Amino acid sequence: MNIDTDAHPSVHNAPDGTVLTPIAKDESVGKATAAARRVVDALLRTDRRSADLERIAGELNRIAEHLEEHAPDTAERLIDMWRGEGANGHDPATGPENAIAPPLILVGREDGHVEGEVSLSFPYQGPPGHVHGGVSALLLDHTLGVANAWAGRTGATAQLSIRYHRPTPLFEPLTVRGRLVEHEGKKINSVGEIRTANGDLCVSVEALFIDKTVPRPR
Amino acid sequence: MNIDTDAHPSVHNAPDGTVLTPIAKDESVGKATAAARRVVDALLRTDRRSADLERIAGELNRIAEHLEEHAPDTAERLIDMWRGEGANGHDPATGPENAIAPPLILVGREDGHVEGEVSLSFPYQGPPGHVHGGVSALLLDHTLGVANAWAGRTGATAQLSIRYHRPTPLFEPLTVRGRLVEHEGKKINSVGEIRTANGDLCVSVEALFIDKTVPRPR
Numbered sequence: 001m002n003i004d005t006d007a008h009p010s011v012h013n014a015p016d017g018t019v020l021t022p023i024a025k026d027e028s029v030g031k032a033t034a035a036a037r038r039v040v041d042a043l044l045r046t047d048r049r050s051a052d053l054e055r056i057a058g059e060l061n062r063i064a065e066h067l068e069e070h071a072p073d074t075a076e077r078l079i080d081m082w083r084g085e086g087a088n089g090h091d092p093a094t095g096p097e098n099a100i101a102p103p104l105i106l107v108g109r110e111d112g113h114v115e116g117e118v119s120l121s122f123p124y125q126g127p128p129g130h131v132h133g134g135v136s137a138l139l140l141d142h143t144l145g146v147a148n149a150w151a152g153r154t155g156a157t158a159q160l161s162i163r164y165h166r167p168t169p170l171f172e173p174l175t176v177r178g179r180l181v182e183h184e185g186k187k188i189n190s191v192g193e194i195r196t197a198n199g200d201l202c203v204s205v206e207a208l209f210i211d212k213t214v215p216r217p218r
Numbered sequence: 219m220n221i222d223t224d225a226h227p228s229v230h231n232a233p234d235g236t237v238l239t240p241i242a243k244d245e246s247v248g249k250a251t252a253a254a255r256r257v258v259d260a261l262l263r264t265d266r267r268s269a270d271l272e273r274i275a276g277e278l279n280r281i282a283e284h285l286e287e288h289a290p291d292t293a294e295r296l297i298d299m300w301r302g303e304g305a306n307g308h309d310p311a312t313g314p315e316n317a318i319a320p321p322l323i324l325v326g327r328e329d330g331h332v333e334g335e336v337s338l339s340f341p342y343q344g345p346p347g348h349v350h351g352g353v354s355a356l357l358l359d360h361t362l363g364v365a366n367a368w369a370g371r372t373g374a375t376a377q378l379s380i381r382y383h384r385p386t387p388l389f390e391p392l393t394v395r396g397r398l399v400e401h402e403g404k405k406i407n408s409v410g411e412i413r414t415a416n417g418d419l420c421v422s423v424e425a426l427f428i429d430k431t432v433p434r435p436r
Contacts (some may be wrong), residue, residue, distance in 0.1 A: 029270035033261055035278030039254050040317040040429035042285035044308055045249070045295055050290040056281050060253030063274055067260035074389060077263055082346050091260055092341060100318050122316045123310060127432035128300050132310050133375040134359035138352030156385070157351040161380040167432050171292060199324050200415040202279045203265040214345035214385050 008043075008085075009108065010152040014019055016110035020146050021094035021103065022087040029089075029097050036099035044122035068216060075217070082216040093142035104139055108150040113179035114143060120170050121131035136194055139176050140205040144190040147178035155188050155209035168194055168202035178205075186211040224304075234328035238364050239312035239321065240305040247307075247315050254317035261321040262340035275295065293435070300434040311360035322357055322394060326368040331397035332361060338388050349386035351421075354412055357394050358423040362408040365396035366427055373406050373427035386412055386420035396423075404429040 009018050024030025038061070046053075072076065079092055094104045097117035102124070106116040118139070126132030141157055148154055168174065178192035188209040194202045227236050242248025257278070264271075289295065301309055307315035312322045320342070324334040336357070344350030359375055366372055386392065396410035406427040412420045 006436070010281055026266045029261070029266050030273065031275040032271045032278060033415040034284060035275045035282060036254070036257050038282040039278050039285070042282045042289065042300075043251055043254055043317060044315065045289035045292075046285040047288045047290055047434065048247050051285050053244075056284065056426060057246065057253045059277065059281060060257050063277060064253060064256040064260045064275065067257070067264040067269050070265045071260065071263035072265055074263075077340075078347055081262075081340075090340065090343065092343070097262065098341055101252070109233045122295075122299075122308065123316055125308065126432050128375065129296055130432055132356065132360070134352075134356030135310060137355035137359060137378060137380075138350065141352035141355060142350070147321060156345060157382050157411075159382070160351070160355060160378065160380040162355075162380070164375050165378070167374070200370045214348055216346050 005184075008087075008149050011110065011112050011150055012152055013106060014108060018108045018109070020106045020108050020114060021088070021116070022096060024089050024096040025129050028086065033097050033099050040099055040123050053087065078217045091142060093139055094146070102115055102139075104143070106143060106146050106176075110119040112151055113177055114147045114150050115175060115177040116143070117173050117175050119173050124168070125170060127167055129170055131170060131202075133162075133164055133173075135163055136164070136168055136203045137205075140178065140192045140194065141207070143176050143178040144192050144205065144207050144209070146210060147192065148180050148188055151180035151183075153180060153183055153188050153211065155186070155211040157207060158210045159208040161206045163204050165201045165203065169196060173197045174202070225337065229326060229328065229330050229368055230370055234326070236326045238305070238324045238326050238368060239333060239334070240266050240308050240314060242314040251315050251317050255319075258317055258341050259339050276292070288371075296435045297366060309360060311357055320357075322361070324361060324364050324394075330369055331395055332365045332368050333350040333393060333395040334361070335391050335393050337391050340388070343388060345385055347388055349388055349392075350421075351382055354382070354386055354421045355380055355423075358396065358410045358412065358421065359425070361394050361396040362410050362423065362425050362435070365408055366398050366406055369398035369401075371398060371401055371406050371427075371429065373404070373429040374432065375425060376428045377426040379424045381422050383419045383421065387414060391415045394418070
């Protein structure tokens with residue numbers, strides 16, 4: 001479908017460098033999520049023999065209890081989190097409200113592609129010192145969805161064909177890029193890649209998206 | 219390569235139902251990580267207007283500070299986390315020591331495939347109420363690696379070809395399966411799928427792995 005251009009910036013109506021990934025709707029949610037992301041990372045970094053993990057388990061469970069006490073039921077929360085149109089902050093790749101997301105921040109370029117730079121740490125590890133192949137797939141799948149929107153289209157992933165050219169390093173800046181190549185009827189073809197800072201190609205993807213989205217809950 | 223059968227259970231030496239995914243090496247790490255996973259979920263569930271997110275941000279940052287104070291440098295930590303052979307607990311799909319992992323628990327079957335059941339919640343959301351396509355890719359990529367090991371082989375992902383047949387629901391049990399189909403020289407072909415509890419096929423994958431692993435840091 002053609003996207004409502006008021007809600008969705010695209011290469012047709014927005015300048016080069018437009019940030020396409022969401023910001024936290026609520027500053028305190030963004031701060032708490034950033035802190036949770038730091039805990040997730042630090043739990044993998046810390047020395048198991050000297051950190052007081054029993055105490056921390058108790059504190060984290062008390063925090064979770066407080067948050068859960070204030071949680072609406074799942075159906076109500078789903079409606080609330082999908083309220084309105086446009087980018088939301090809760091996806092696992094770019095979402096500032098999702099502690100699983102690195103988060104990847106993507107900008108739109110005037111030639112039609114989108115790109116972002118990200119460094120990944122211990123939580124995203126597959127082979128020793130390197131990014132998990134499935135994490136690269138997650139970042140690329142999401143980037144292509146954003147690239148499609150930047151080109152003025154949207155759709156659900158139908159096929160991903162991913163090639164791993166070399167191990168993708170942790171702890172250094174990676175560039176993630178994507179762009180819509182062509183669309184015909186309901187079919188959208190997009191490509192993307194992950195490269196190291198010195199330009200080495202680590203992962204590439206070719207994807208087919210179909211213009212058929214899951215409706216937002218109301 | 220052929221895997222050391224002492225360290226790696228396989229269909230050739232271990233019974234049907236063998237659990238192939240790791241348990242936390244340290245009980246307190248497992249407890250703290252499970253609590254962090256609960257916080258990550260609850261942050262997406264909670265009502266932004268009534269939970270005390272400013273206080274929680276402060277508490278989470280203090281927890282992270284404590285863990286970071288006890289963290290060795292990155293190179294030292296990498297050596298420690300990859301010490302020994304066999305499954306480790308820190309990957310983002312099945313790792314009990316990684317709060318990003320759901321975690322998926324996989325068992326080996328005597329016919330050669332591996333499978334596990336998992337329910338996914340808000341942190342893994344893509345389309346409204348459904349699993350992010352990239353999260354499905356992460357679970358399948360990892361499952362195929364475990365399936366290869368169960369068949370007595372190991373390798374790095376070279377190609378993933380993933381098809382999305384229908385949206386994959388959140389909040390209900392999903393079955394993730396994988397198996398090695400054939401291997402010839404350094405090439406390993408594997409397939410996998412994700413189905414709902416009533417057997418509907420959501421995602422399928424065909425993959426090529428190459429027997430060339432990243433060495434463990436020493």
